[in-house]
Amino acid sequence: MTTPHLDDEFHDPTSDDPFWTETCWFTFTVPERRLSGQLYPFFRPNQGVTSGGAYFWDEHGDQPWNCRYGKNFWHLPLPDQPLSDVQLPNGIRYRCVEPLQKYEIGYRDPDGDFVDVDLVFDAVSRPNYLGESHLDQPGRYTGTIRLGDDVIEVDSFGFRDRSWSVRSQFGLGLAGSPASRGGYSYATASGDDGFHMISMDFTPGPVGEGDCIAIHGYLARAGEWGKVTGGVREVLERDPSTGAPLRVRIQGHDELGRDFVATGACHNRFGVHLNPNLFTWNCLTRWDLDGIECWGEDHDNWSAPAAREFFRKRLFD
Helix, strand or coil, X not given: CCCCCHHXXXXXXXXXXXXXXXXXXXXXXXXXXXXXXXXXXXXXXXXXXXXXXXXXXXXXXXXXXXXXXXXEEEEEECCCCCCCEEECCCCEEEEEEECCCEEEEEEECCCXXXXXXXXXXXXXXXXXXXXXXXXXXXXXEEEEEEECXXXXXXXXXXXXXXXXXXXCCCCCCHHHCCCCEEEEEEEECCCCCEEEEEEEECCCCCCCCCCEEEEEEEEEECCEEEEEEEEEEEEEEECCCCCCEEEEEEEXXXXXXXXXXXXXXXXXXXXXXXXXXXXXXXXXXXXXXXXXXXXXXXXXXXXXXXXXXXXHHHHHC
16 A cells, blocks of 8 residues: 655644644636536644535636535534545545545535546646645546536646645734735646746735735746746736636746746636635636646635725725
């Protein structure tokens, strides 16, 4: 039996803070169907509880009540199983097949027989670490998703991330930071070409008027991989009825001295509070990465107070 990597397992909390949190997020898309899906469990070992979200959406429906499927369970018992081979009461199951490389991903609707997910995630590059408590990794998903009577074959690129640190639900900023908003953007054309950028807006003053600057990411071009060392994310156009992004642009550079520009068109959108102080628009996005067409996502992330201020002003003033 393969021994999982330490970062495929639960980590011991580094403090007794009740908001010490561990996550294990998998996100996948079927671009030809304009379909997106994600599984997002949220573990709080110092409180002894787990949450578990499962969401599926397409271009018809952009909120939990009108998407293809949306369910988030809070205050589930903390599992007495290793993260590398775990099954949660909400229907999520994960199994590590190869350390930091291949994972079996599943979901069964616990309240009926509407959703049935059997996927394999196979990484196309090594994990990219942000500090010592967060990683991101692109990969290819294969398998099937069943939504009701609709059985959907999956063979497309997606992403995963993991984090383990204190993540408070309080404050004016995201995850206890001074940033009111941020972005999580990625695209993969192949194992050789793609990008990822996490960006945050630390600008004081009116919410939403500062730049979202790069704090983390990578660029893969022609098989050569480098960490992002700077850049900016811009929302070029928003939906006038909801404020959701319609077009976005990423400009960045990496440790190898390479510049890149990625312009994205959003083909669906899903507005949801993934936790009480994180509102996000998650969008399936077709990117032009320096002339290479590739699919991925753009996430428009906000703290709850910043979201209320920005979207109410934009939509109702």
